[in-house]
Amino acid sequence: MxxxxxxxxxxxxxxxxxxxxxxxxxxxxxxxxxxxxxxxxxxxxxxxxxxxxxxxxxxxxxxxxTSGHGLFYSASADLALTSFCDSDWAKCPLTSRSITGYCVFLGGCLISWKSKKQQTVSRSSPEAEYRSAANTVCELKWRCYLLKDLQVLIALPIQLHCDKKSAITMIGNPVFHERTKYIEIDCHLIRDHYKAGFTTPTYIHTESIG
Structure with missing residues (x-):
């Protein structure tokens, strides 16, 4: 009992x-x-x-x-997309997986964000950052489709800010070298979108993100 x-x-x-x-x-x-x-x-x-x-x-x-905190959307903001991506390599104490994070701004106003544990274990910090950038490009692509339905035209290329120079080099380098051979093929979609002029990876210092 x-x-x-x-x-x-x-x-x-x-x-x-x-x-x-x-x-x-x-x-x-x-x-x-x-x-x-x-x-x-x-x-x-x-x-x-x-x-x-x-x-x-x-x-x-x-x-x-912090009840006064929240999101502010300005009516006078320009309609330009900007994105930031980042990752914490092997930060999960239970699985050693990396944490992906990104945020997307429309005219300086935050419209999309995400923090999620990656599905596979990344062997290096650049690889984790590269996966984060690929996820951000997928989000940007979807947002562009949505804005197009709302009759909002987005100027290309879209700025993709990243604080890892090696990941930016991997995006622009068409050679599958030692550092990228363990990354799944679907992650390399970011390279195709970069070549097509959809997005431009830009280095930004980590302290500037905060």
Missing amino acids: YLTHMKYISDIVKDLQLRFVGRLLYLDFTRPDITYSVHLLSQFLQKPTQSHFAAALHVVRYLKK
Whole structure:
């Protein structure tokens, strides 16, 4: 009887935590500053622990203190797309996978962002950055299709800012050398879009991104 009662309580707590994190996932559509923390918490929804619940409460306390933060869209901004991409190589302590991050601006206004663990383990930091740039190009392509349907014409090429010079070199170099032979073929789509003049990779210092 006691074990049944404890299991019932445990199921209730788990359900509450699932709903809690689910609401945070919905909220990060307008609060990109909590995207990484919330998506990290969402990886433990099957077996959440007390520490995960405490971390979620920490995010809520942060939101309470920063209730005035949000996204601002100016009516006078120009309609030019700009993008930034970055990656943290082997940052996941559980899988040693890299974290991909990018953000897309339309006329200086943030319209798209993402922070996600990469599906495969990158063997080097340039490879992780290259994968991040490829994901950003896919997002830019989709945004261009969407804006075209809204009768918004985007000037090409689109600036793709990256803080890894070696990754930029890999984009422009058509030779499949030692550093790129472990990268999947679909990642090399960025090279085709670069040749077609869709995007231009540009180096930016890491401190400038922050």
